Structure formats: C-alpha cells, structure tokens
Amino acid sequence: MxxxxxxxxxxxxxxxxxxxxxxxxxxxxxxxxxxxxxxxxxxxxxxxxxxxxxxxxxxxxxxxxxxxxxxxxxxxxxxxxxxxxxxxxxxxxxxxxxxxxxxxxxxxxxxxxxxxxxxxxxxxxxxxxxxxxxxxxxxxxxxxxxxxxxxxxxxxxxxxxxxxxxxxSGYWEERKLEGLIDCLSRYNFFTAAAIGTAKDLLEPLGYKAEAPILNRPDFEHLEARGRSAPPAWEAPTxxxxxxxxxxxxxxxxxxxxx
Incomplete structure (x- = not known):
C-alpha cells in the first residue's frame, strides 16, 4: 500500500x-x-x-x-x-x-x-x-x-x-504539481483510514498493526479525514x-x- x-x-x-x-x-x-x-x-x-x-x-x-x-x-x-x-x-x-x-x-x-x-x-x-x-x-x-x-x-x-x-499520481503524464499534491493527500487519507480500521480490528485479538503511516504525528487527523471522506477520496486504481x-x-x- x-x-x-x-x-x-x-x-x-x-x-x-x-x-x-x-x-x-x-x-x-x-x-x-x-x-x-x-x-x-x-x-x-x-x-x-x-x-x-x-x-x-x-x-x-x-x-x-x-x-x-x-x-x-x-x-x-x-x-x-x-x-x-x-x-x-x-x-x-x-x-x-x-x-x-x-x-x-x-x-x-x-x-x-x-x-x-x-x-x-x-x-x-x-x-x-x-x-x-x-x-x-x-x-x-x-x-x-x-x-x-x-x-x-x-x-x-x-x-x-x-x-x-x-x-x-498521474504526474508522469500530466506534469501538474497540483494533481500530484492532491493525489498524495487522497492516498494519505485513504491509507490512514484503512490502517486505522485494521488496527482497531486486530488489537482486541492481541495482534499489533504496523505501518509507516502509524508513526506520523498527524496520523489521527489523516485517519479522521479518511473515514469521513466520501468514496471519491478513495485511492484510484x-x-x-x-x-x-x-x-x-x-x-x-x-x-x-x-
């Protein structure tokens, strides 16, 4: 991911x-x-x-x-x-x-x-x-x-x-920084929400979720944005x-x- x-x-x-x-x-x-x-x-x-x-x-x-x-x-x-x-x-x-x-x-x-x-x-x-x-x-x-x-x-x-x-991100084809930045934001929101959900499911079972995004000081903010965002925020395929x-x-x- x-x-x-x-x-x-x-x-x-x-x-x-x-x-x-x-x-x-x-x-x-x-x-x-x-x-x-x-x-x-x-x-x-x-x-x-x-x-x-x-x-x-x-x-x-x-x-x-x-x-x-x-x-x-x-x-x-x-x-x-x-x-x-x-x-x-x-x-x-x-x-x-x-x-x-x-x-x-x-x-x-x-x-x-x-x-x-x-x-x-x-x-x-x-x-x-x-x-x-x-x-x-x-x-x-x-x-x-x-x-x-x-x-x-x-x-x-x-x-x-x-x-x-x-x-x-589409940057290779389009060379638009605003598109690259927007895609990064969507990926961070999506990843934080997905990892946060996995963490909530695994920890009660005695397992520990590990992912780089969990180490970010703003993880909870990203997770909240990702969970509250509409489907359009999901990372593109x-x-x-x-x-x-x-x-x-x-x-x-x-x-x-x-």
Whole structure:
C-alpha cells in the first residue's frame, strides 16, 4: 500500500558496451540530482549476476540491483523451489538509488537473459508516499523525491531505453504539481483510514498493526479525514504493471526464504 511509480526499461539490438555507455550517462545525470544516496554502477556477467542465498548476516552486497534485474520466474524459483543459486540473467548493468528518507530504494539498469546479449530489460518501482511524513520534511521532501525519480525516468526516455511508466499520481503524464499534491493527500487519507480500521480490528485479538503511516504525528487527523471522506477520496486504481504483477518489496528479502 502506498503511492508508487512503476517502470520498465527495454533496449534491443545493443552491445554490452553500448548498454554500459548509456547507463553510465544515466548514472552521471542521476548524480546531478539531490538524492539521499546513489550507489556506483554495477557491471556483472555470468554467474556473478546470480542472486546468492546465504547467511542473512552477510547479505549479497549487490542484492538490490540483482533484485531489480530479476524476472517473476526467478522469484518463483526462490519461493517455490528453494534453490541455493538463482538462475537469473547472464548480463547485468545497473545502479541503486535512494531518493530520500521515507522512500523505498529503486534501481535502474538493463539485464539480458542470454549469454550473447540482444535484448535488455528491467522492471522496478519506487514507493514515494511515505516521504511526505512530517518527520522527513513533509510535502516539500515528498516532491523532491517524487520529482527526482521522474527526472531519472526522463533521462531513460531521452536515452531511448524507457518502455513504460505507471505513475499512480498521474504526474508522469500530466506534469501538474497540483494533481500530484492532491493525489498524495487522497492516498494519505485513504491509507490512514484503512490502517486505522485494521488496527482497531486486530488489537482486541492481541495482534499489533504496523505501518509507516502509524508513526506520523498527524496520523489521527489523516485517519479522521479518511473515514469521513466520501468514496471519491478513495485511492484510484493503478493500471496493471507491464507483463507481470508487482514484485515484492525489497525489504521482503527473498534470500531469507529456504
């Protein structure tokens, strides 16, 4: 639950060197933005691309980038077959971005499933809603984070590697700040009301509800607005992401599965 930007990248008929040059340029452009953190460009080939399952205390240092390169079939292997080595892509070039506090991390890159690259693709998303929490800087901080992700996607489009974007706020298509802000408000009201209702139902049963929005100092205000709002306040239904369902959140570490 939360306002997200979902995207897929695609490039056909490119050599490994051409892919590296394009992503190197995208990485340099990202470095000019006001991001909380930008990791180095990762370039992996063969078995080095595979996501390793191991000791949670010593996680794969490139886990998040490898996760971004994974297909839904790879995830099925993790959850259903318990493999020790994940049969993912053969070539992977990408980098990890942390837009700011409250946001999820996201990755940008291209990966090929073939030993001899011909078609490169990528799929990931960034949840930006909780960057709007007052403890992180409120609306101004949210806008900085959401617009930073949008600018990186603009770079992907300019470089010819962008396949699709689904921005639940509609900002990607419309570029209207007032629409983005209005959508954020609706999502916050809706989320607070939904989580508040779940909390009221679970606590008498001895369970504890946990969600980022519960930590907001204005949670009760948002919950009241959400519960009193007419149906039009409900969060809009986002278009289905391309080709597959949304991946699990990175925090739900597949490495922990056995």
């Amino acid at each position: 939360g306002l997200c930007i979902t995207y897929s990248l695609l490039l056909k008929g490119a050599t490994r060197q051409e892919v590296r040059e394009l992503l190197g340029e995208l990485h340099r452009e990202a470095g000019e933005l006001s991001l909380e953190d930008l990791e180095e460009l990762v370039d992996l080939e063969g078995e080095a691309c595979h996501l390793l399952k191991g000791d949670p205390k010593t996680p794969d240092p490139d886990f998040k980038v490898k996760f971004g390169a994974m297909t839904m079939e790879d995830l099925a292997v993790i959850h259903n077959r318990g493999k020790e080595r994940i049969p993912s892509c053969k070539n992977l070039i990408g980098f990890e971005v942390f837009p700011g506090a409250g946001c999820s991390t996201c990755t940008f890159g291209l990966a090929s499933q073939a030993a001899t690259p011909d078609e490169w693709q990528w799929y990931d998303y960034c949840k930006t809603q909780y960057a709007s929490s007052p403890e992180y800087g409120g609306l101004e901080h949210f806008l900085k984070c959401h617009l930073a992700v949008t600018k990186i996607l603009d770079g992907c489009q300019r470089l010819g590697i962008l396949e699709d974007v689904s921005d639940e 986002a278009p289905a992401p391309p080709e597959a369902e949304k991946k699990p959140e990175v925090g739900e570490n597949p490495e922990a599965e056995s």
